[in-house]
Amino acid sequence: MRRGWGRILAHVSDQTGSRSKALWAIAGCCLLAGVLVAGLLFPVASGVGYVSNKAASTVENVSSELVNGTVPEVSTVTDVNGAPIAYLYDQRREQVGYNDIAPDMIRAIISIEDRRFLEHDGVDWKGTIRAALKNSSSGEVQQGASTLDQQYIKNYQLLVLARTEADRAAAIETTPARKLREVRMALSLEQSLTEQAERDKNLSPAAAKQEAKKEIVTRYLNLVPFGNGAYGIEAAAQTYFGKPAKALDAVQAAMLAGMVQSSSALDPYTNPKGVTDRRNLVLDTMVQNFPQRADEFRADKAKPLGVLRAPRTLPQGCISAKDAGYFCDYALQFMAENGISRDTVLRGGYTIRTTLDPRVQSSVLRASQRIASPDLDGVADVMSVLRPWTPQRQSHDLVAMVSSRNYGLNQQQYQTVQPQPYSMVGDGAGSIFKIFTVAASMEKGLGTATTLSVPQYFSARGMGDSNGANGCPANYYCVKNAGTYPAALSLTQALATSPNTPFVQMLQTVGVKPAVDMAVRLGLRSYGQPGTSGQGDMSLADYIKKGNFGSFTLGPFAVNGLELSNVAATLSSHGMWCPPNPIASITQPKRDRYGNQVIGPDGKPATVPVPFEPPKCEQVVEPGLADTLANALSQDDRGGGTSAGAAGGAGWSLPLSGKTGTTEAHRSSAFLGFTNEFAGSSYIYGDSPTPSDICTSPLRQCYSGDLYGGNEPAQIWYQAMQPIATMYGPIHLPEPDQKYVNGSNNGQVPDVTGQTASRATATLQEAGFKVNQLTTDSGAQQGTVAFTSPSDTAIPGSTITIYVSTGRSATPAPQPGNSNGGGGPAPAVGPPTTLQIPGLGPIVIGGNNGG
Known part of the structure; x- marks a missing residue:
């Protein structure tokens, strides 16, 4: 670590002695505490007693997740350039490492919550026995004597592991059985982290214990709620002071440390006096634990809270993405359909870089809403734009998705969040x-x-x-x-x-x-x-x-x-x-075991990819x-x-x-x-x-x-x-394949122009086609075939219509029109156009304005 642990936590301990002395004290207390204390000790030593087999199993199952210590964090959705378009979270939290937390914040939280934190092995035995005796005499649980380890475990179960109301109730139930489980898990957690530090860093047992302590206090500060939707110290520092956790001063740190007791009741915007009193209590404990700075901390008690005029929050969900809201919702749906659930995203701390190109999105939205106004009654336009597959890209990247309706919840303003596109x-x-x-x-x-x-x-x-x-x-x-x-x-x-x-x-x-x-x-x-x-x-x-x-x-x-x-x-x-692919990449920050962001060889924060496999592309024709x-x-x-x-x-x-x-x-x-x-x-x-x-x-x-x-x-x-249109490169048509221009050999229509109707029919039937006969005024010899339809190629076995001449001169051909189900209004007549049709040659048709 970059800061000396002893320097930061100097004088926090009351120097009551080693764990062996604490255990002798516990043994003496057991004579007074009787059956209750015996029930506390024996499960710790042997795993029996108050802790049932089911409870013991629960402890073991939870231990692996506790040792890992993953916490819910904010996921950020960005456009293809990395600019944020939405933040998705269940708990607004940004995890930071030990080195990114102000030393006074660590001093403050330990001073008020667990002053013997440096000495114990996860359980403050002296405080625990005192609480046990008090609870035994009162007939109920009145004192908890929880260490930071135990508070971390309780909060972790409540905020991370609990998925139902029953889970949440079990995490905070006031029963001896829950306290016993916390005791066992706290001992197990600290031991596991110490052994891990000793093994990974080749440290002495004493140094490894210090590493474990740093990790536990960092995890605790990253986990707990601070009110106004802020979870963890980084979100709290930004919410109340608009600064990172590493920049907190002693006054600010003391306020935040005091709020942990009750983040709902101790709100500086609704209860400034209560928050000030609690902050000053924290400063009093810091005076006791850090006497060399006593005058500084006493003077700090007279200072104002110094919070922002209003809490700085972070918009949550696709609703904040504005015109990209439809795209954001689709990206979440696409991820859910392919193995990454919405709940996982809300807790994952992902950076979801999408394929959304703001230049294309802006152009499409502008055109759509210019022609189909957002407040147009009963009529809407939707338009999506994709980039085609190439051997290099190998996806259909969705670069724009719009509706003429503004994305939002105000129906009176014609807004909607329905997935129209x-x-x-x-x-x-x-x-x-x-x-x-x-x-x-x-x-x-x-x-x-x-x-x-x-x-x-x-x-x-x-x-x-x-x-x-x-x-x-x-x-x-x-x-x-x-x-x-x-x-x-x-x-x-x-x-x-x-x-x-x-x-x-x-x-x-x-x-x-x-x-x-x-x-x-x-x-x-x-x-x-x-x-x-x-x-x-x-x-x-x-x-x-x-x-x-x-x-x-x-x-x-x-x-x-x-x-x-x-x-x-x-x-x-x-x-x-x-x-239609909206995802360019999904990553998470790469952190060390202490929550510190790992810096890559290029000097930038390192990330790790999140496994994600959408459906593969298929050659369908x-x-x-x-x-x-x-x-x-x-x-x-x-x-x-x-x-x-x-x-x-x-x-x-x-x-x-x-x-x-x-x-x-x-x-x-x-x-x-x-x-x-x-x-x-x-x-x-x-x-x-x-x-x-x-x-x-x-x-x-x-x-x-x-x-x-x-x-x-x-x-x-x-x-x-x-x-x-040309922002990605020049535009051109692909080369046609003559196989599909000419059709299959079995689909070649014999040229029967000029033949008699009977001769032409026989020729076409011999080629495997059915024949339908109509007449036409073409000027050709009466009774001979003027033309066929289809002519050059047709589907094998299909019907070929032969047009037999009446011998009369042809009338001017009508100009081409538009279909009732098709492309545009009936066209106005314009100058003729000559079209070069592959395999057919030039055709002169009448022009139109296309509607």
Whole structure:
């Protein structure tokens, strides 16, 4: 130790002699104390008597934890840069070492609580026998004669080990049996710490005992409560004086030492006279024990308490994290789901460095609340942003999580602490779900170079029931497009302009089950959890598959906004799914056995990692499929894409993969977008108990909704990401894989253009496809095939539609529109745009403003 123990504690002992003299005194007293004292001695010597087998077992079980001496401390949650965002604790305590406690604090606490501390072996036998005699004569326990060792043990059981009211009552029960247990544990503790010091530091027995004494007084001061939520001497010094424990002077130390007797009654803010009287009593004991400083301590009695105007406290919980409150709550949930419970965090003294990037968080929050005001009645936006997996990072790091609602408890100010950004809310993400249908079809052989048939109206038997809406037959699911589209579109342009009918056709071909399973694999993991369907224990995924709902590709089901963002991260990560990860590291201070912070070789405080293993990442689709699909999604922000207007308004000109979505009743809508550096989604939904339709410009509840994903959801995404899009590096699209551009060999559609209808049908059937025949005014020779849909590739065994020419000249093709469940409002007509589609060549389409 840096300070001489003898110098600090000089004259504290009354020099009454060694332990052998004390034992002779005890023996004499036993003649007077009779059976009670005999009951005290025999358990100490032999482990029998008053202490039952159960009590003895309890002593042994507690001993290992006492010897270790771990105490609850404050855990600190920080952002990725290490700046604190929240403090989490059950007891506000910061453990400090012996060298970080003022010498006068040690003098004060020993003077008032245990003046023979230096001489005894954990039990003050003289005081104990005196108390035993007093208690015996009174017929009850009136005096305790507890040493610091015994007080430490009682407080440790009460503050650290007790988990129930019964545990707490047992720790402070006024019975001889409890006192006997304390005696045995105190002797055992001091002996164990002495032996440990003798062994670890190769000390003599006398020197080892001094080391044990230093450790016990340090542990005691780190443990006990000092009122106003302060536990331990460091928190007490900061609470009342705004300084560290090592800077306390004698007056301050005496006040704090006196408060230990009753931290609730002795509060300097409510009972200054009582605290002053108690402080002066401590100073009187210091006068007796340190006569060389007697004049100083007598003069100190006239000084004021000198406390701060108000106690300095520390905010507790995620509620203090303000706009990062949702992120903080999610981080705690994520840790709890992966083996570190909230209770463990509240007591662990951890430094939890999160992945939250304040630059991204600030940009996203600003965009979200600019467009969806925090006090907007019944309408909220949630948006999360993740960094994709790389071989170096190997996680989906969550760098931002916001809700347009301010995090807080004042509902009158539209605040909430509900987990909006990471729970299943709203009426669905709409046509974003077309991504799952496409991905499942690509896995079965569909190439992105294919051309899709786009009928204005489509009905499917056995895929749900439209209940007669719009003239739909019974037991049929019927769907139509909002606006008009060409009879055929490339897959890329179909994703960008989002007609409904080709994707329902595609879902009927590939099957609802593979599409739903793809959604779960890519990131909608809640869909696979029991009970999410609202139909008993059935998962939502099983419910959709059981009903074989054709509407699945139009996304009419509640969605978890964070999981939707993670779908984008999976596609951006070359098909690698990882859990949305909020944790960069979890550490604890590295301390020596005396509570001192260990300093590392670099001169900084050393830490030790806390074991934590979240779920491993999984390759859920082949990298080539994810990369090729990312390219197929790359036209949403330009030309006729449904978010082109929002992108232009934000000045977005970087490569992007994106998809808009809107539910049929316009009660929720979303935009999903990703680059090689960022992935996320903006999701707007009704968050009132009775949600209604939502209207755009301005965003509001209404009776006849017209909000589309290309409106406010896309505007929020682009405005949030534009300022920080390149902060981590340049943006680029991945290279497509020709295997998934061209599709499987079994999915190659024979070119039957110009053949007669009968010849073309036979050719396609020989290739393993089914055939559907329609007519078209193309100007080609009557009775010959003008084109097919799909054209280049299709899912093996699926239906190919041949368009047979009527011989009449073609009328001008209608401009592409937007889907009822899809990306944005019906587009205004603009100049035509030429798109280069991989494997297909240039396609000229009409332009639109994207809504």
